[in-house]
Amino acid sequence: MQAFFSDFASKFYAAFLFKDRWLQYIEGVGTTLLVTAASLAMGIALGALVAMIRVGHAQQRPGHHNPLLGLINAVCKVYVTVIRGTPMMVQLLIMSMVIFKSSRNFTMVGALTLGINSGAYVSEIIRGGLMAVDPGQMEAGRSLGLNYITTMMEIVVPQAIKSVLPALGNEFIILLKDTSLITVIGGKELLYAAQGIMNRTYEAMFPLLGTAAIYLVLVMLFSALLGKFERRLRQSDRG
């Protein structure tokens, strides 16, 4: 019994305390959050662009289709279909081993891939939000003499943003967890740090459980923050 506990303690020591190893987890968390933020920002920018193009295309009058917009729209559709139709892991491997095979900055390549991946999902979220705004809003704006773009920017988009924020919060949580995948291409985030320690101590339980616990705490923390934010949003709707 005592042997068990001392073994336990020494493994814990090796996993977290020896040579200040906990610092490596902290560093890993930092990268994880950074990669999450970068890929979310990219996902939102890309997603918003793709959503605007697709909605703009869909809202053209029948018989007045702009061929250039049609072409760009087709490209966007292919992008969304391909990204959503293939596993993220495969996308990561293709990006790191085919497209950026000479790059050594694996974390960056990983963040880029996540951003491109997220963009496809975010574009569908935003597209849904834009389409859900009452068409009467667009008509009211246009009937006042505002052009399509101005009406979109001043009237439709602000209302859509409010309705898509909860879904974007969710996307943030998903991304936070998915950043762990970039470990396979050598991205230096939290799980990568844990694996480095496993390789030195030949002990997997503590680093992995520790990593899981850190993700769980982060997810619960951000979920709580998002929940609070959503409640505030709903309140301002009522008042």
Place this chain on the structure above:
Amino acid sequence: MIEVKHLKKQFGGLTVLRDVNLTVNKGDVVVLVGPSGCGKSTFLRCLNRLEEPTSGEVLFMGQPVNDKDIDKVRAKMGMVFQHFNLFPHLTVKKNITLAPVKLGLMKQEEADARALELLGRIGLADKADTYPNMLSGGQKQRIAIVRALAMNPEALLFDEPTSALDPEMVGEVLELMKELAQSGMTMVCVTHEMGFAREVANRIIFIDEGEVKVDKPPKEFFENPENERLRSFLSKVL
């Protein structure tokens, strides 16, 4: 002021307007009536090109209404909707000033002053900084009318402006429309309010089977309906 020539509108295979011809003169208050689904809204929306006519022509102040100058036409031809369509994310004042400011017709301060003046005229100056969801239906619709007025339009289109209102709020909206009519505004209104039509309109138009079937001053329209279908329509609504 508005001239409609051989207007035809189809949705897919459905022909809603077959051949509509109409001239609206400056200061006219025209009320459109007709059975549900006869194309009154479609006709109104063809005037400011929210619907694109299948064929035929609409002229506004002598200019053809086409895609080229459509925003300029709409800036001078306001529209009031059944469901108000106020912008819920903007204050009442911002609802009113957005278009004049964005279109460069007024500076923000001028537009604010004008908005307050118009709101004062309808007794809602104290609502300038509230959001639309805090207002009653009647207040919303009167503000929607003010929003259209802030553009200093030459003509106003109304599509059943009181149909979505509780009965006790219909009066205040009709009252405002009546004041506008008396001030000389050119108006084209789709409405089921026959009292309003009788009292305020100078022409009532009956649309049926995709055409203007009757176009008469209210007195003749109600008292001497020659058209068989109009008689049956009137017997239902009066």
